Amino acid sequence: MRGPGGHDVDLSDFRHRGINEFSIRKGHVYMTSFSDLKASRVVYLAEGRKKGVVEEFLEDLQAREVDPAKIQVVCCDMWDPYLNEIGMFLKNAPVVFDRFHVMGQINLALETVRRREQRENTVLKKSRFLWLRNPKNLTEKQKSRLASLTSQYLKTTCAHRIKLALARFWEIRDPAEAITYLKRWYNWATHSRLYPIIRAARTIKRYWHGIINYLKTHVTNETVEGLNSKIKTAMKRAYEFKHVDYLRTIVYLVAVRLSFSYPQ
Template sequence: MAEHELFGLALGLEAPWAVTEVRFTVETRRLDLTVDFVPGSRFPCPRCGQGDCPVYDTRLRTWRHLDFFQHQTLLTARIPRVTCPRCGVHQVGVPWAREGTGFTTLFETLLLDLARQMPVSGVATEARVHPDSVWRILRHSGDEAVAHQDLSGVSAVGLDECSKQKGHQYLTTFCDLDEARVIFVAEGKDAETVQAFADQLVAHRGTPGQVTQVCCDMAPAYISGVEASLPQAAITFDRYHVMALVNRAVDEVRREEAGEVAGLKATRYLWLKNPERLTAGQQTALRSLKGLDLKTARAYHVKLALRRFWTFRYPKVAARYLKRWYFWATHSRLAPVIEAAKAIKRHWTGILAFIRSRITNGIVEGLTSKIKTALKRAYGF
């Protein structure tokens, strides 16, 4: 098999394209492949698709391709412009690269795969390209993915914010809870952010009215944004954020009491961790502290009682239980616990909604964590 034919097969070329020249330079450690079309070839119009259009002229272009062993590979070809009786003169596309890039599709795919594992500067160093080129490829890939989004089937949405950088700059991530995928990311964490998501739905075959469930924290801006921009959505407050509210109350009680009871110092995580996650030593220490009739122990039992609420399956039973819990919490004579209970009362409907919807932001938290990791890895690049 001739080398021209071998490289043509390796590139996946089909008629009328073929490799016409192979040139390897030892001094520059470079492989140059020349690709051309058969003289007299005709091409379909890139605008209307009409076939059998004659070549008007050609332009010489060069692309960076995957390395040949450790040697840089460049692919050069004459790109024809064709004459279409309906559309005029237009340049045809080539099968090995998208329009407007200096890299082949396979090379861009390699850079995208590398970018999943390392910062952009590392990708640029490994591939011997400028970082700006990597960023352009990443932006194009992201834009292409967004342009082809179909949001017509989205009905349950989870949203959560993460810090973008210092100075109270945030990103809000919107996820399709049924498909466990990120569908929109916007700067900010206010009602306008939710409106931007509603606009994104309209732009990608969806409507705000199709969203029937939203899971979020108890931020007033998110609540007002969902009510205004997603009118058919029932809000479920994420149970992690509800429990975090009560955990903060328990810790505040502990800090206040630690000034009087020396044994409470350095015991914060004994009270905040779930019982099943405690080590044997921690369980022993917690049992001895609970026997001291501490205010912190009372607050801890209030927290454990609220944890049981999430296990109920019947809304009426759950509502009765939550009412009893609220009475106990508000009569605990522990100011932080009473304040947390009143906050839960203000968000009563959204908390009870969990019993029917059973949705949480666990998926969103996981995906947001990946975004945070990507941001940290990109520091300085």
């Protein structure tokens, strides 16, 4: 199978697809990456984060003699232009919403609650990362300060507990138990009287189906996040190359795992 740049890329087992985007320069200029989650590599890059990129990718697959109907799962974020095209062109492939992006919704709400409360309570100053990071990754000093903060009656403490409760959902293996848990979490979040949390919970409820699909597939975009890290590092090193074609070439070199044929 001829891939980017004409090099050999085996897509015979391309069943789990991940969609993600990354910024290539300031001003909301993006590229959208389509990845093979099993092989942990980028398969195609589209310029922009817009309607039409999914169809563009599928046309590229067909040109490379790959049947899009073989795609069994699509893992992406909660962005309607992606979802509309997936529903149109990949009707048999369930959509799974990535844990990273779902938790991102509640983290954004938590930070909004903290910033607002900080205006009236200076004890919350310089505590942002204490609330957003995984507690397991905090230093002993940070854990001590977080414990001191959570012992106080703060709106941010309530928002943080709701966030941690959602994080536990992903650890539940029994689908029926997980669905019941998620419903209870939603009821708690929407009765918290914290508007940013309520809004985030309603957004999550709107995309409920993709979260429930995770329980059936356990597919995540973790490999894509790793690829994005490689891409960002490579782009920093090649900062002088501003043209999209050059940037695309750099991404293919670091994230496609090309197989080169050398003359004997």
